Structure formats: structure tokens, C-alpha cells
Amino acid sequence: MRHMRPLNKKAARIDNYVVSRTTDEDVVALQSPPAPQRPHVPMACSLMFTPGWEVDAAGGTAGLCQPVERDIYDCFVSCYWPAQVPDHLNNAPDWTSKCASATKDWRNLDLVFP
Amino acid sequence: MKALLIFAFTVALSFAQESELYVLGVHPHGIVIFDGTRHEIAGQIQTRGRAPKELVPSPDGKFVYTTTDGRAKLEVVNLETRSIDRVLEITPPGYRLTIYGLVLNGKGDRLYVHVKPVRELIDRYVVDPPQIWSVDVATGKTQKVAEVPQGVAALALTKDERKLIAWGRDLYYIDVAQNRITDTFPLMNQPSPTAGALNTLALFIQFERSGIFSIPYYTRDPITAKDLMGLVNLDVANGKVDVVELGSPIPLYSAVVSPDRKHAYAVMNQLLAIDLEKKRITQITDLERTRYVANISRDGKRLFVSGAAPFIHVYDTATLQLIKTIELPGDPSVTSFRALPAR
Numbered sequence: 239m240r241h242m243r244p245l246n247k248k249a250a251r252i253d254n255y256v257v258s259r260t261t262d263e264d265v266v267a268l269q270s271p272p273a274p275q276r277p278h279v280p281m282a283c284s285l286m287f288t289p290g291w292e293v294d295a296a297g298g299t300a301g302l303c304q305p306v307e308r309d310i311y312d313c314f315v316s317c318y319w320p321a322q323v324p325d326h327l328n329n330a331p332d333w334t335s336k337c338a339s340a341t342k343d344w345r346n347l348d349l350v351f352p
Numbered sequence: 353m354k355a356l357l358i359f360a361f362t363v364a365l366s367f368a369q370e371s372e373l374y375v376l377g378v379h380p381h382g383i384v385i386f387d388g389t390r391h392e393i394a395g396q397i398q399t400r401g402r403a404p405k406e407l408v409p410s411p412d413g414k415f416v417y418t419t420t421d422g423r424a425k426l427e428v429v430n431l432e433t434r435s436i437d438r439v440l441e442i443t444p445p446g447y448r449l450t451i452y453g454l455v456l457n458g459k460g461d462r463l464y465v466h467v468k469p470v471r472e473l474i475d476r477y478v479v480d481p482p483q484i485w486s487v488d489v490a491t492g493k494t495q496k497v498a499e500v501p502q503g504v505a506a507l508a509l510t511k512d513e514r515k516l517i518a519w520g521r522d523l524y525y526i527d528v529a530q531n532r533i534t535d536t537f538p539l540m541n542q543p544s545p546t547a548g549a550l551n552t553l554a555l556f557i558q559f560e561r562s563g564i565f566s567i568p569y570y571t572r573d574p575i576t577a578k579d580l581m582g583l584v585n586l587d588v589a590n591g592k593v594d595v596v597e598l599g600s601p602i603p604l605y606s607a608v609v610s611p612d613r614k615h616a617y618a619v620m621n622q623l624l625a626i627d628l629e630k631k632r633i634t635q636i637t638d639l640e641r642t643r644y645v646a647n648i649s650r651d652g653k654r655l656f657v658s659g660a661a662p663f664i665h666v667y668d669t670a671t672l673q674l675i676k677t678i679e680l681p682g683d684p685s686v687t688s689f690r691a692l693p694a695r
Contacts, residue, residue, distance in 0.1 A: 301603040303642040304621055308660035311379055312686040315403060315422050316555055326422055327448075335380045335402060338682030339662040 307340045324350035372650055373692040375416055375431075376658060377404025378682035383418065383429055388649055388656060388691075391666050391676050397434050401425040406451070406557070407688040410460040413695045417463060417489075419451045426451065426465065426487070431692070440492045442485065448472055453484075453507035453518065463487040464497065464516055466504050484516060484526060498526050498533060506554040508565055511589040519554035519567070525591060537593050539569070539584065548572045550595070552584055556606030556645045556659075560691040561652070563588050564609040566616055570601055583607055583616060583626070596631050605659075606645045610652040610669070617655050619646045623672055637672040645689045659684045 244250040303309035311334060314323040324330035330350045337346040372388035380402050385395040401420025404427075408417045415437070416429040426440040442465070443449045453466030465485050471478040482504060484497040497516065504520035515534075516526040523537035539550040548571035559565040565586040572579050581601040585594040596616075607618035609628070616626040621642050625635040644659025648669065655667040662680040667673065 301621075303660065305641070308642045308683075311403065311683055316405065316686040331422075332402070338379050340379075340683055341661050 305341070307344055310340050324348070372694075373413075374647060374656065374689060375407050375409065375692060376645075376664075376684050376689040377407060377418060377420075377687035378662070378680050378684050379403055380682060381420075382682055383407070383416065384680055384684075385431070385692075386656070386664055386678070388654065391678060393678060393680070395434055396681060397429055397431075397436070399427055399429070400436050400439060401427060403685065405685075405687055406454045407690045408454050408456050408463070409690055409692050410456060411458060411693060412460065413693040415460075416690075416692075417454060417456065419454060423451045424449055426454075426463075428489075440487060440489075442467075442487055442492060442494050444469075446472055452505045455507040455509045455516070456489075457509060457513055458511075461489050463489055464507055464509065466500065466507055466518060484518065486528075496531075497528060498531050500524055500526070500533065506557050506565075508559075508586065508588045510591050515591060517586065517588070517591055519552070519565075519586070523586065523593065546575060548574050548580070550584060553605070555686050557688050558606075558608050558645065558647045558690060559588055560693075561611045561648050561650060562609040562613050564613060566607040566609045568604040568607055568618055569595070583618070583628075585609065585616075585628075596626075596628060598626065598631065598633055602633075602636070605643075608646045608648050608655075610648055611650065612652060615652070615669070617646055617648065617669065619643050619657055623655075623657065623667065625669070625672055635672050644684070644686060647689045647691055650691075650694075656689070658689055659687065 244253045310323065314326050324333045333348040333350050337343045370389060373394060374386040374388050376384055378384050381399050383397045383399060383404055384393055387394040399418065399420050404418040404420050405423055406419045414431055416431060418427050418429055419425065420427055426442055428437040428440060430437045448470045450468040451465050455464050465487055466482065467485055468482045469480040471480060481499045482502055483499045485494045486497050487494050500518050501520060504518045506519040508517040514528060516528060518524040518526060521540040523539060524533045525535035527534040539552055542549055550569040550571050552567045552569045554567050565588050566583050568581060569584050570581050579601045580597060582595060582597040585596060602622060603620045604618045605620045607616050609616045614629055616628055618624045618626065621639055623637045623639055624633050627634045642660045643657050646655055646657045648655055653669055655669050656664055657667060658664045662683050664678045664680060665674055666676040668675055
């Protein structure tokens with residue numbers, strides 16, 4: 239069901255364009271239907287996206303660091319994940335100083351409240 | 353008795369000279385010296401700032417320059433006295449610096465640093481363009497070399513020391529005499545629409561054994577829409593680049609090239625052995641946890657893998673079998689894992 243109809247020439251042109259793009263072609267040969275567009279998430283960490291992302295290239299988490307505690311110290315210094323961990327530049331520079339190894343002593347990490 | 357003492361001293365000295373030493377930073381305030389011959393910790397040095405990241409040894413192997421405190425401080429580590437000699441004060445008043453990229457010249461008297469300066473004004477922060485400075489190691493005086501685009505993570509210096517290579521979204525070749533970028537090797541910004549952008553993360557810098565600075569890349573072929581991975585291999589001495597395509601992607605953080613330049617080893621949740629002549633992956637070993645970085649012994653027979661947890665794992669490069677695990681006093685995180693020059 240169409241809920242909208244063009245009221246002026248420009249809108250009619252847009253409408254014609256959209257119809258032309260969505261109408262089946264006369265000749266399709268052996269073409270496969272186009273694959274649905276999905277966001278391209280690169281593998282692993284990258285300097286290209288700031289901040290980083292929380293899914294792997296397949297949309298899951300298997301391609302990320304395992305376990306996540308192994309990666310936590312560099313989420314806030316090197317890899318541009320500043321939103322997910324305390325601010326080490328201004329407000330909580332020592333929030334990890336009592337915890338030499340996050341996988342072993344994570345309970346010693348400071349709790350930081352905004 | 354005297355002869356015995358001399359003999360013992362001579363044996364100890366020769367043993368020390370033969371040892372391959374490596375350095376890596378550990379959380380929260382340390383640098384670990386790792387003996388790659390005996391597979392044990394040879395020493396530990398307390399840094400003034402927290403979380404050492406980049407490590408650059410001096411040519412004589414007596415000093416290491418490291419960035420600490422969120423890549424803001426530049427410390428001079430004396431490996432003989434096992435202490436911090438001094439902190440190079442390169443931050444101008446009213447500024448905050450973040451350092452990504454550090455390299456020392458052949459004489460060991462001049463550092464090149466890539467800094468991201470932020471002016472801290474009363475009412476706002478102003479982000480200045482990223483730039484490369486040269487630092488006189490003796491005096492700490494800085495001089496601007498050139499501005500570079502955002503995204504630079506590592507620096508290298510060609511053997512003739514005429515060109516700095518800044519590894520960012522692309523590879524930028526900076527003429528030190530002309531103070532400008534004179535050449536670019538495209539990675540993300542490919543000139544042809546038929547070539548996919550090469551996405552790299554040049555945070556792990558270890559090329560002492562081979563002279564090849566190797567970083568995994570990921571791309572999507574714009575024609576077939578297939579994801580691909582490979583290695584971008586930069587010959588540090590002359591700046592030449594070799595892009596080695598390896599097929600379907602496997603998540604990897606870093607890679608190291610063997611001394612004979614025939615093999616590479618890459619690591620993240622798996623450990624890969626790569627034949628660089630045949631341009632194919634020859635072995636894959638699943639790791640039980642993530643690791644960031646690897647370096648390789650002088651003879652190419654042992655692989656030292658670390659980062660992301662307080663361990664160094666020693667592997668046989670021929671079989672990728674785990675030989676030994678050495679516990680560290682703290683997490684290395686994203687730190688360089690550098691081999692010290694033979695003394």
C-alpha cells in the first residue's frame with residue numbers, strides 16, 4: 239500500500255526514480271539477487287575507527303580478545319576505547335595501579351564513579 | 353683461588369655476553385629484561401610513569417627509551433644501573449602530548465618522536481596537528497621535523513637516516529632534510545577503485561632480527577566483496593614495501609619476520625607460521641587466550657610470545673610447540689617487545 243504520493247514535479251521525479259530502481263528488470267539472466275548491505279567491520283583493532291567497536295567482523299565476539307580482561311589495559315591507553323573505561327587522563331589516572339594483572343587481580347581495580 | 357675466581361668471572365662474562373636479552377614493559381610501573389637464551393627473567397626496572405609502551409634500545413644496548421603515563425612521558429632507562437636516568441622533558445608549557453612512534457638514530461644521540469599535541473587552555477582544549485619532532489638526547493631540546501596526517505602509530509628510520517617512515521593510515525616517507533612528506537605508500541587510501549583499503553594496526557614494533565617491520569592487514573576486495581588478510585612488510589633499511597596476501601582473514605595483532613626473512617609468525621588468538629617465499633600460511637596453532645606480540649631469537653629457532661597477560665611463552669618455530677611459560681610481575685599490555693643489541 240502506498241502511503242505517499244508526489245505533489246510536485248520534483249517529488250514525481252524522485253518517485254519515478256525509486257520505482258525504476260525497485261521494479262524488476264525485464265531481463266535478469268542468471269543474476270543472483272543482490273546481497274543485502276551490511277556494515278563492514280574490519281578484523282581486530284584498528285586505528286581507522288575511533289572509538290573502537292565491540293563486535294568482530296562476523297558480528298559476534300569470537301574474533302575479539304579472549305577473555306576481555308586481557309585487553310582492558312589497552313582499551314584506555316592505546317586502542318581508543320575511552321568511553322568504556324575510566325578516564326586515565328584527568329580523573330582517574332591510577333585506577334589500575336593496584337592491579338598488576340587484570341586477569342588475576344581484577345578485584346583490585348578501582349571503582350570509579352562519574 | 354685467584355685462578356678459580358678469574359675462571360668463574362670469565363665463564364660468567366661469556367655467559368652474559370652470549371645471552372640474548374629482550375625488554376618489554378609491564379603494568380603498572382615496570383620494564384622486564386628477559387633472557388632469551390636461558391628463558392628466564394634477568395631483571396626488572398621500576399619506571400617513574402605508569403604502563404611503559406614503546407621501547408627503543410640504544411645502539412650500544414646500555415639504554416632504553418620508553419614512553420609512560422599514557423604515552424605522555426619519555427623516560428631514559430639505564431640498563432646497567434637498572435634505574436631511570438632521567439625523564440626527557442619535551443612537553444611545552446600548557447600542552448599535553450601523546451606519543452605514538454619513537455625511533456633512535458644510528459649514533460644514538462637523536463630521537464624522533466611522533467607527538468599528538470593538545471593545548472590546554474583555560475576554557476577549552478585545542479588539538480594541534482600531529483607532528484614529528486627530533487629530540488636531542490643529551491639536552492632534551494626538540495625541533496619540529498614535519499606535520500603528519502592523523503593516525504600515525506609507529507616510526508622507522510632508513511639506514512641512511514635521510515628518511516623517516518611514519519606508519520599510519522598510509523606509509524608516509526618524510527625527508528628529514530626537507531622537513532616534509534616526500535612520498536606516500538597507500539594503505540587505506542588506495543588510488544585505484546579496484547583495490548581495497550589495507551587496514552593495519554602498527555602498534556607492535558619488532559624488527560631487530562630481520563630488518564622487516566611486518567604488520568597484518570585486512571581488506572575487502574571491491575570486486576569480489578571478499579574479506580582478505582595479509583602482511584605489509586616494510587624493509588626498514590631502504591623503505592621498500594612488500595604486500596603479502598594470505599587469503600581469508602584470521603584475527604591477528606602483530607607479526608615478526610625470521611632473521612633469514614623466509615618466514616613470519618603472527619599472533620592473536622592463534623599463532624600462525626607463514627612461508628614468505630610461497631606466500632602461504634603453513635601452520636596454525638590455537639592459543640587458549642589472546643596474545644599481542646611476538647619476537648624471535650637470533651637463530652630463528654625460538655619464538656617469544658607475550659602481551660595481554662603476565663606471561664612470556666617460548667615456542668619452537670619449527671613445530672609451534674610450546675616449550676616454556678615464564679610468569680611476569682604484571683601485564684605487558686600493548687608494549688613493544690624489543691631485542692637488545694648484542695654487546
